[in-house]
Amino acid sequence: MQRTPDLESRTVPEDHQDLRLxxxxxxxxxxxxxxIRSRLRTEFETTLPRFDLMAQLLRVPGGMKMSExxxxxxxxxxxxxxxxxxxxKEGLVERVKVASDRRSSxxxxxxxxxxxxxKMAKLHEEWIRSMFGGLSEQTRSALFEALGELKAMTRPKLSGRS
Known part of the structure; x- marks a missing residue:
């Protein structure tokens, strides 16, 4: 079976390093x-957006508005x-009316x-650990630091755009 080329495989050595990176x-x-999407679908018959929404709600036990x-x-x-x-519909979340604003839940x-x-989060964590587990602690730390620098440099540039 032939694999579909990924985005990086389309680059050539003459492309600048920033593009290749x-x-x-x-x-x-x-x-x-x-x-992760494949495993969520196979193991739990769910999607990543559903998992993400539930993760947000677990962090705020009192609940969140849709806009939040x-x-x-x-x-x-x-x-x-x-x-x-x-x-x-599946009984996994509920809407609770806000007493001070009847239009909000x-x-x-x-x-x-x-x-x-x-249950999903426990397995999700195991999957993430297994995917990064082949990297040394030093490599994981260096990658984390480098991506932190990139995030700090990029965030102000993007925040002014809509």
């Missing part, structure tokens, strides 16, 4: 994300509504949702 970083992210969820997940309110509707995990998410 960007495509390597993007390729690694895509490969890791693809593996969309900001934290960097997606539209419409996306959050669709995911929330599915999770609510807080979304929070149900007991079943917490239990389900904790």
């Amino acid at each position: 960007w495509l390597r970083l993007l390729t690694c992210c895509n490969l890791i994300e693809g593996e 969820l969309s900001q934290h997940m960097m997606v539209t309110n419409g996306n959050i509504t669709g995911i929330t509707d599915q999770l609510e 807080l979304i929070r995990l149900t007991t079943k949702g917490k239990r389900t998410f904790k």
Whole structure:
């Protein structure tokens, strides 16, 4: 079976190093994300956006408004509504009206949702550990520091854009 070339494999030695670095970083992210998506689908019949939404809610036991969820997940309110509707039908989240604002609801995990998410999160952590486990501690630390520098340099440049 022939593998589909990744983004980085399309580069040539004459391409500047920054482009090659960007495509390597993007390729690694895509490969890791693809593996996580596949495992969530296979093991739990769920999606990464559903997992991410539940992760956000676990951190805020009192619940979050849709707008807060969309900001934290960097997606539209419409996306959050669709995911929330599915999770609510499955009994994993509930909508609770805000007493001070009848138009608003807080979304929070149900007991079943917490239990389900904790099972997923435990395996998710094992998957991440196994994917990075082949790297030495020194390499992981250096990569973490380097990406931190990149994040710090890039964030102010991007924050002014819409």
